[in-house]
Structures are given as C-alpha cells and as structure tokens.
Amino acid sequence: MDTLKVRDAKDVEEVVRAAIASEQPLEIIGHGSKRGIGHVMATNAVLDVSALNAVTSYEPNELIITLQAGAPLADVLSLIDAKSQQFAFEPMNTAPLLGTPGLGTIGGMIAAGLAGPRRIKAGGARDHLLGAHAVSGFGDSFKTGGKVVKNVTGYDLCKLLAGSWGTLSVMTEVTLKVMPKPESERTLLLRGLDDAVANKAMTAALGSPFDVSGAAHLPKSAFRERAEGLGDIATQGEALTALRLEGITASAAHRAVSLREALAPFGTADIVEDAASAALWAAIRDVLPFGADGALGAWPVWRVVCPPASGAAIGRQLARETGGDVIYDWGGGLIWAAVPPKGDAQAAIVRQRAEAVGGHAMLVRATEEVRRNVDVFHPQAPGVAALGERVRVSFDPKTILNRGRLKRGEA
C-alpha cells in the first residue's frame, strides 16, 4: 500500500483529485494514534499529513492558535502551556487505553473529538474549532469559519468536521480557541458511595453555583488489581467520587469549602490540591483503570453518552448484565464500560441500555475481529442516518476519504 506524505495543502488536493480520478479511496492519517478506532477501512493508499506540522500563528492575547493539521499535539500542548493556556475541552490521550504510543496530531484530536472531564463546563472539540482549511472529497480546498471567537458568517462547517473521523474532508489547517489555565484546582473526594448515591451527589454539585469543572465516579470494582495512575488517592475496594473546582486560588479554595458543606449529606469530603488533583483528572480523562496494560486490558471498552442523571441506573445495569466494570464522568453523562470479551463485545446489551435513556454507545476498544461483527458507532434513527449520509455525500460523493471507517460493511 502506498503512503503519500503530503507537504502542503496543494499536495493534498493533488492526491485527493488523483484518488477521485482513479476511484481509489484514501486513509487519512496523522500519527496513526487512533487508527484502531472505527471499522477496518477499504482504502488502497494512505494520505499522511504528519509533515503538515507547522504552527502558523499563536496569539495568546487573542486566545487563538492556528496550526497545520499534522502538528503534534504534545508539542502544541507544551507551546500553549508555556503561556499558561490550554485546550479547555481536555482532549483525551487515547494511548493508554489503546496501547498505542503518542498523543497524535491536532487533526486527529479534532477528527476524533474525544473531550475530557471539563466537557461539562467548557464544551467539546466542536466548541473550540473556530476555523479550518480542508480538502473535500471533490478535491477542492475550501475554508470555513475564521480566526475569531465570535463568528456566524455562513454555515458552521467546523461543527461537522469535529468528530467526523476524517470522512468529510482532509483538514490541512485549523484555528482553535485556547483558554487560560486555571491558577489553581481543588478536588473534593467522597468515598464509599454506591453508584446511585454518587450520581445524586454529582447532580447536586453540578446544580450548585460553585462552577464544578469535573464530576466523576469510580465504583470500587474499577480498581481490580491496582488503581492505575491514581496514586495514593484511590484505595482498592473503596469507591471514589471526585468533584473539581478550578480558578484563582482564593476562589477554588473558597468554593471547595462551600461545596463540601453543601455535600455534607453525602459524607465528609477530603480535598486534594493542584498536582494531585490534576493527576487524578488525567487518569479519569484517559480511562487509566481500563488501560491496555492493566488487568482489563484485553476487554472491549464502550463509551456511552447519556443524560447525566440517568448515568448510574444504566451503568449498574451494564455492569450487572455484562459482568463488566464501569467508570462515570461528566456527572454521569459519560460512562466508560469495560466488558468481558465476547464476539460481539456484548453490543446488544450496551446499546439497548444506552438507547433506553436516550443515549448512545461507541465501541472505542476492540479487536479487529470484533469490529468486523459490531457497529463501532451507534446506529442512528433511519431519518437522521439518511440525513447524515446526504451530508457526508455533500462533502465526499465518491466516498474517497476513510471509506468504511464509520459504517460496518461499507468497506
């Protein structure tokens, strides 16, 4: 299989046009860190954008950064961190979960759109992508959005690109919103709550005026052998409910105390600060208890998104019916479920439970064989699926880009 390493947007156009003319689909990759997510593709060549790796401009006072799509995420995070800024949606590092090296590229971060714990407050990748240059499946380079935070000029195609897994266009350059890093953070830890009570505690915290920026629950079963990445914070055999407060130091400290008082009916919370707090949230963001190197490393992992107050109810059902383990983030609105391996990754149970509360489930980690048997992405209602397909065709009528990644059997 050919790998075509493009140097600029013109090269991308040329490669896509040639692929259209010869009707040969392309796999789009940056560093390939998330290549194991999605269906096995029917592509004959790889379009490698990793050499499009420049920082076009970074203007901290404008809260924006413009980057080529192949820019390494790790480098970009260091660059903005040096100015005390961050991507507020906390992009997930899929490496520990998938057992692949590296954080990947900016393009991959947006195309996957996997946001971390702060999604409940700051939104997802889609909320931080301000503008993009991309090459469509027509072989044309187009731009959408702009380089300013407030913009309603034309359709917001950025929203479609975020989370499209490379099936609509090949992004070549993007402008992202950056936000100041909080000066300080505090995390309240409640111990020993069962899932239903923890869900209520998280609901109470998120319904308080204390501006909670993370609400997660790790049931005791989530720590099978050791509490991967959680250091001294987690004790084996004891459930942990974590609530994060960020801001200037005086404010985070003040709100931590206020929230502890408000949550007194759920127990007395410990408070951890800064580095310890940050390490905990990184572990939750990257789902370390289900890491590829851990005890559950061989189990398929589902990512279930649902109305937050329904989290515990379906999380318990999932754990019981599949014999698996769950971790809750987003106040219950995101459930990571590791299930004992079966040919279909227990898809029927997971999907039925998710749909019963209006949620959806994506199979993030599974062997290639399982991914041939199961829809990785949640099947949508027929009308919505048909509209989504018409949208896809409006960008890529010949299905040249990442053919088959989103849909089983398309390959």
Add this chain to the structure above:
Amino acid sequence: MAIMMPAADQAVLARRSEIVAALRAIVSGEGVIDSAAEMRVYESDGLTAYRQPPMVVVLPDTTEQVSLVLKYCAEQGIKVVPRGSGTSLSGGALPLEDGVLLGLGKFKRIREIDFDNRVVVTEPGVTNLAISQAVAHAGFYYAPDPSSQIACSIGGNVAENSGGVHCLKYGMTTNNVLGCEIVLMSGEILRIGGKSAENAGYDLMGVITGSEGLLGVITEITVRILQKPETARALMVGFAQVEAAGECVARIIGAGIIPGGMEMMDKPAIHAAEAFVHAGYPLDVEALLIIELDGPGVEVDELIKRVEAIAQGCGSTTCQISTSEAERNLFWAGRKAAFPAVGRISPDYLCMDGTIPRGALPKALARIRELSEKYQLGCANVFHAGDGNLHPLILYDANKPGEIERAEAFGADILRACVEFGGVLTGEHGVGIEKRDLMGDMFSEIDLNQQQRLKCAFDAQGLLNPGKVFPTLHRCAELGRMHVHAGKLAFPDLPRF
C-alpha cells in the same frame, strides 16, 4: 435598496387563492392570514429598511401542521420563509413576494424543565428571557443574552446562533443547545440530539445552529441551563485614547482573566447613551470600558483589584467600581440602551456587526473614522471588546435622498475592513440579506459551493428561505457534479514509503 431578491414565480402567484385554500385545510381559522392589512406586520423584521409583504402567512401550532405545510409547499414548488419573533437584524425573516411566511409564534410552551439534567425543553416561539425566568426560582438561567432577549425567540436564536454580552465567558447559542426537533422542507420530522452532551454521528445540531432558517424549521429545542454566579460586579473605566482601551482589553485577557462581559463604547456612543439614561458616564474620555466579573464574592473582589491595576497600567483616566446591584445595573443601562440612544440623535441608523481580532481594534476604529469622513455620515461605536465583535452604528436620514445608499456603502466598507484585518463579516447578527452580497469578500466560490452543497443535503429544491446568505444560487445537480481534474493521476513529486 441595494439587495435584490430572487424573481417572483408568476405561476405560483397566479395560484395564490388555491394555495391559501390548501393551507387553510392544514391550519384552520386565524392560522392562515391573507389580507394585505393583516400581513403588514410581517413585511419586515429588525432590518426595517427592507420590506416585502409575503404571499400568505401561516401560523401553525403543531409540529404535524408544520410538516404538512412544508410537504405541501415542497410538492407544489412553493418557497417558504420561517420566522420567529422577527427581531433579526440581518433580514433573515424578510418575506418573499411568492413565498409562504411560516410563523412559529404559536409555539410558546416550555415543554419540560429538567433540573437534574440541567436542561430545558422548549418550543421555538418562547422568548430567550422567558427561559431564564422559568428556571430563576431554582437559581438557574439560560446564558446567551442577546440585547433583544425580551422579544427574540429561542428558535430565532438557534437559527442565528445568537450571542450577547456574556458570550465571551459562556459561549454563543451553539455552545448552549443540545438538541432539537426539526422539520425538513420535505415535511420529514427528525429528532437531533437530546439531553446528552453529545450526539451520535455527525454534529448536525452544530450545523443547524446558525443556518439562518435555510436548512429546516425547528419545532422543539433542548437548551442547557446554568446556575447563576453568586455575585457580579462591574468596573467602568475611561481612557483618553482608544488605543489605551484596546491595550487594556488585551492585557486583561493576557493575564488569564475572562470577564463575564467586557464592552467598549467610543465617544459618540458614550455621549448619546449618557444623554439618554444618565448613567454617570464620563464625557471627557475617548473610550469607555465596562468590565463585569462574576463568580464567588472572593473571586470577584480579587479580580476587580487585578483588573483595576491593569487599567491603571494602561493609563485609565477614570475608574468606578460598582458597590451595589443598582450601581452595576446603572453602568450597564447606558450600554444596553446604546441603540435607542443613538436613535434619539439621528433619524435613522444602520447597526453593523463585524468581528475583528481584538488587537486590530485601534486600526479598525481609525478606518471607521476615515470612512465617516469619506461618506460624510456620523458613526457611533459599541463593541463587545472581549471577543472583538464591533457594532458601528451608522447615522443617516432616510428622508434625505441618497443617504441610505451612502450608509449602506459605508457599512459594506466597514465589513470589508473587518475581513481585511483578519476578521469576519458577522459576529452575531447573521448574514441574511444584509451581508449576503459581501460573502464573496470573505469566501471563495469554492468555499460557498461547499456550503451550498450542505444546503442541498437538507433542502434539495432550494425552497427554504432562498435569497438569504448566498449571493449566487446554484442548482444542487450542478453543485454535486464531480469535475474530474484532467491530467496528473500519479503524484510524481511526493515521497513514498
């Protein structure tokens, strides 16, 4: 009247009575309006310089009726213009002579308040403010707050992706909407998203938001609600130069502070506002910043100190800090009344809405001053300084021959300057008809074709709100055609591995 709308279809107009009868069979009684006198209230929206009575107005009150109306119109090839409260400042709801005006004003019910999931499920005709009022007893509110929030509908907010003074910190409509029920032009009813943070599949909600009524008609919306911050206080800071005020804004952001709101007014705007509401604005300054900080008291107090120090470092000449809610509201009163205040000093005004990078503010204001000279028309500037969103108010008198044309040309030049300085044509008011013909200054034909292809995925006949947003309309068949680029099939220069 510089903007031309698509030519009316005479064949459709000739069938008007038949069409009215068919609509009456779907929506009974007063829900179909066809008398010229009664239709007059619908002939324009907030962009009052443009007026056009519709062929007929229909006011359905169920999703099924909306679906049947659209299906009928799609089958008959009749254009449809959706309308909420009609407060659009860009002409998004301007009727078409041969079109059905579909008003959503009867969709006035909040369907569900779900505090546990922190969402409200509402019909589109509910006003922006009514949502906040419905949840205020529990300490919640809906964050986006366009100036028209008393009147504007949440459906219109979704169509326009409305902003407001607090969107620097809390986002625009698109960041606060989770799902909708939408009726496509074909009459098909779809549910997109819901109470979950994210949808499965492509982010259709994201692209429906801000689509200016061209993709579908929304009949239900799920919005996020937030707890109100504990406190809010504001600073009112005056500067002898606009540049110093701009520098102050940049330094506040650079210091990692995201105020709840950060507004700037220039001298003409300050004077007009002060004469109108007597907010105690200093009259001897060139620029005034209103900076609001919200959150817990301890945080607000600390940030007020930091912002005050930054302002002094930038050479502020006056600085007042609110010590009560009444005083904070007074600081805002002038800014919030800036448009009507300008309306008192000029018979007419055009409100523009471009966005620029914050750093380009002094350049942009200098250009506006030059253009003001060139066109011999006054201009007052109010500015969402935090996010670079400019609202120049161009003063003119419609009764003086040629002034409206000069004002429009002045406005177009300002928006072109916004694009030249790295910004965009519209920050929150939408393209509508107002900026339609400037789209080519920001986007290439290829860019616009890609946008129109998306339109085709939702409305292949192009019957929903045609004549808005896009300067040139293309048939979907033409847009979907693949041009095979002749020649090079190999990639001779590319490294292979």
